[in-house]
Amino acid sequence: MLMRQGLIVVASLMIANVAHAESVPSNAELFRMLKEQQQTISELRAELKQVKQERRDAAASSSAKFDTAADQAGGSASGATIAAAAPAQASSPATYTEGAAAAPQPLGRGAYVSLFGGVGRGGDSSASQLGTAFFVEAQGGPLAVDAKGQTESQRVKFGGAQLGYEWSYRSRLGFDLMPAIEFEGLHLSSADYRGMLENPNVRGYEQTFDDSFSMSTNVFLANAVVGIRTPYRIITPYIGGGIGAALVSVNGATSEQTNPVEPGINHFNAGADSSAWTFAAQAKAGVRVAVGDSAYVFGEYRYLYVGDVDQAFGSTSYPTHVPTSPWTVRFGDTSYNLFNVGVGVGF
Structure with a gap:
C-alpha cells in the first residue's frame, strides 16, 4: 500500500513537471496541485500510522500467545515433575532399604x-x-x-x-x-x-x-x-x-x-x-x-x-x-x- 501511494506521488510530480515544461500553469492550478499533494501526504501519514499500530498489536498478540504457551508448558512440566517425583519419593525408602541390605557388611574373624x-x-x-x-x-x-x-x-x-x-x-x-x-x-x-x-x-x-x-x-x-x-x-x-x-x-x-x-x-x-x-x-x-x-x-x-x-x-x-x-x-x-x-x- 505504501509503495503504491509513493508511486502515485512520484507520478504526479513527474506529470506536473512535464506539464510545467510544456506550459506554465496558472496560480489557481498551482494551488490546486499543492492541495492535492498535501492531501496525499496526509493520507500516506495516516496509513503509515495505521501500519505501525497493526504491527504493535501483532507483536503484543504474539507475545501474549507465547507467554500463555510457556505457562502451559511450564505447568505441564511441573505437573509431570511432581508426578514423577511423588513415585520416586514413595519408592525412596524401599530403594534405601534395598541399598542398605545390598551393602556388604564387615565380617568378624x-x-x-x-x-x-x-x-x-x-x-x-x-x-x-x-x-x-x-x-x-x-x-x-x-x-x-x-x-x-x-x-x-x-x-x-x-x-x-x-x-x-x-x-x-x-x-x-x-x-x-x-x-x-x-x-x-x-x-x-x-x-x-x-x-x-x-x-x-x-x-x-x-x-x-x-x-x-x-x-x-x-x-x-x-x-x-x-x-x-x-x-x-x-x-x-x-x-x-x-x-x-x-x-x-x-x-x-x-x-x-x-x-x-x-x-x-x-x-x-x-x-x-x-x-x-x-x-x-x-x-x-x-x-x-x-x-x-x-x-x-x-x-x-x-x-x-x-x-x-x-x-x-x-x-x-x-x-x-x-x-x-x-x-x-x-x-x-x-x-x-x-x-x-x-x-x-x-x-
Whole structure:
C-alpha cells in the first residue's frame, strides 16, 4: 500500500513537471496541485500510522500467545515433575532399604586361633603354715602350729593359646561391634615365692619359719571379648573378661625353722610337692592389627586374679626331729599384672 501511494506521488510530480515544461500553469492550478499533494501526504501519514499500530498489536498478540504457551508448558512440566517425583519419593525408602541390605557388611574373624606370650608380676599374698608337732607329754604334749606371714611379689613369664569365634554386629550408635567368645589357656612359669612365717607365743618362745615355694600356675578361662571396628580397618581395639579355674602347683617346697634354729631340717621333707585347684578370673584390653586377609598380630594388658588355695605337704620325718602331721600351707588370693603380644589367624 505504501509503495503504491509513493508511486502515485512520484507520478504526479513527474506529470506536473512535464506539464510545467510544456506550459506554465496558472496560480489557481498551482494551488490546486499543492492541495492535492498535501492531501496525499496526509493520507500516506495516516496509513503509515495505521501500519505501525497493526504491527504493535501483532507483536503484543504474539507475545501474549507465547507467554500463555510457556505457562502451559511450564505447568505441564511441573505437573509431570511432581508426578514423577511423588513415585520416586514413595519408592525412596524401599530403594534405601534395598541399598542398605545390598551393602556388604564387615565380617568378624569367624573362627580363630592365636598364640601369645609375655611377662608380668605376681603380687604378694598372705600365707599360713598349719600343722601339729607331736611332742611327748614330758615335753608339753602336741604343739599346734599356725605360723602366719606373707610371700613376696615375683616377676613371672607366661604363654598361652586361644580358640574362639568372632562375628559382627552393627550397633544403634552406627559403629561395628565384633563380639567374640573364646576359650583360653595360659601357663605362668615357675617363680620362687619366699616368706617369713611366725607362730607367736608358743610355750614361752616364738617359732619362725623361712619358707620357699617354687610355684607355677595353669589357668583355663572362658572369655567374652568385644572389638570395635575403627575407620582404620586393619586396627581393632578390644576389651574382654573371663572366668575359669587355675591349677596352682608347688615343687620342691622348703620350710626351715630359724627360731629356734633347726639347721638342716626341711619340715616338708616327706612331701615337698603339691597342687590344687582354685577360682580364676581376668580382665583384659588390647589392640589387634590385621596382617593380610586372615592373619593378625596383637598386644594386650591383662589383670589376672587367682583365688586363695590350700596346698598339702608331707610331714616332718627325721630320726632326730619330733614327728609332725602333714603340713597345710594356705595361700591368699594373688593378683597378676601381665603384658603380652601374640599372633593369630582366622579361618
